[in-house]
Amino acid sequence: MKSLVLAGAALAGSANAFLPGLRPLHLRAQRSLSPPSQDASVSSTALEMADTAYGASHTSFYTSAKAKDSYESLADVLNSKVADPDVRTVINEMLDAAVKITEALRVNLVTVADAQNSVFGDVQLGVDVIADNLMWETAKNSKVVRQAASEEEPVLVDTNPDGRFTVCWDPLDGSSIVDNNWAVGTMIGIWDKTTGMLGATGRDQVTSIVVLYGPRTTALVACDDGVYEFTCGEGNKWFASREKIQIKPTSKIFSPANLRAAQDLEGYDGLIKHWMNNRYTLRYTGGLVPDVYQCFTKEMGVFSNPTSPKAPAKLRVAFEVAPFGLLVEKAGGSTSDGVTGKSVLDIQIDGVDQRTSACMGSKDEVSRFNEMVLGK
Known part of the structure; x- marks a missing residue:
């Protein structure tokens, strides 16, 4: 099968049963109703007026993926x-x-x-x-x-x-x-x-x-x-x-795990305050998969999980950190073992249940983690 071609005939099974991210042909035609690109400044002004009137902020990061015909x-x-x-x-x-x-x-x-x-x-x-x-x-x-x-x-x-x-x-x-x-x-x-x-x-x-x-x-x-x-x-x-996803070196999204450690680690407390003071967007669910996965869909982000004596390591090297670490670094991102500041991919696996701290995502943010939390 050369490619999975998605056309109107292939979507005939149900009026609403089409592949995610791809609009049926009758909906694709509605793109012409979107505001032209030269009106972007007007839209921006309108958003700023709405922010002022309602105290709203537009800090969400939406997908940049565009539907293809196949x-x-x-x-x-x-x-x-x-x-x-x-x-x-x-x-x-x-x-x-x-x-x-x-x-x-x-x-x-x-x-x-x-x-x-x-x-x-x-x-x-x-x-x-x-x-x-x-x-x-x-x-x-x-x-x-x-x-x-x-x-x-x-x-x-x-x-x-x-x-x-x-x-x-x-x-x-x-x-x-x-x-x-x-x-x-x-x-x-x-x-x-x-x-x-x-x-x-x-x-x-x-x-x-x-x-x-x-x-x-x-x-x-x-x-x-x-x-x-x-x-x-x-x-x-x-x-x-x-295809060939790339994680940008800079990010405005942060996903801070193990916040209990911030009570023990002055550097982690300072890092979280840096993200907040600089108006980063918080996106954290408590699930490792969605919290790191967003680095690939948003093409930026940072997931941090340092440890302290009162908040020990929970992440397992073989089952969690190594698989995600390979993906992050192959996509141009960076990782830290949360101890030496070196890549999580360099941790020797000596036990099936071996645990580690970790940080992964956009390179600049991982470097910031190493500097502020680890002093590296």
Whole structure:
């Protein structure tokens, strides 16, 4: 299939059933009703008058993505942007599992699981268990997955002696916010058997994937030449909705996690005040996936999660920080381990449950974090 062509005939199934981000032909025609670009100064003046009259501020950052007539399919992109056929296979398998998780989230209530099997003491929900089981089913049935580990289990499990990859995942990040019906996600790190995961670093990953479940299901994938976003569309078919994403070095969006640490760390308290005093836009949900994912959709942002003795590290290197770190740096962003100021991709993974502090996103903001919080 050369490309996923989206035209009026392909959208005939339902009057409202069209792929996210693409208007049907009869709506696209309405673009001519938009104000011409030369009137931008008038619009700006009108907004300023409204601000003065109502005390409103226009600090939101909306998408810059524009609808196209056609989008490349997942297969087309992987065939041209991922040289290794085994890596293409494992990416496809993981995204197939994400489709199943998407369907499970839509039909299952958010309730506490009957059996609590998390060795880390986290409260497991029924949807956590379902998502984890779907990931394990995929890993165990794969011909290319050699070993696997879930955030819910602290050990590597041999799945196929003839396989090639070690796959580690957080099946459903955001358990504390999923009952609000907020966005949650799956994070996946993939290492070759030549390095394995234990003793390796995040830089050794052959690819990583982060899936976001919200009004739409989208996925960030580390390809050979950069980061691509895929959207799960009609018929659960993936298509490329963003290509070679670049995170800008500067940002006006901040996402500060572990605010308790600001009571102990003068530098973190000062950094948060800097963002507020300089009128940055706060975008924080408490879910790692949506809070970092926005750096790719907005093409800027910073997520910070330092630690202190009274607010220890919670982020897991193998399941969360390494997969996201690879994507952020491939997209031109920067990361910090929150201790030395070096990249999170240089952290040697010595334990499945190894934790770390972290900061990632726009380069200038990560540098500011290193300077103000770490004194680097």
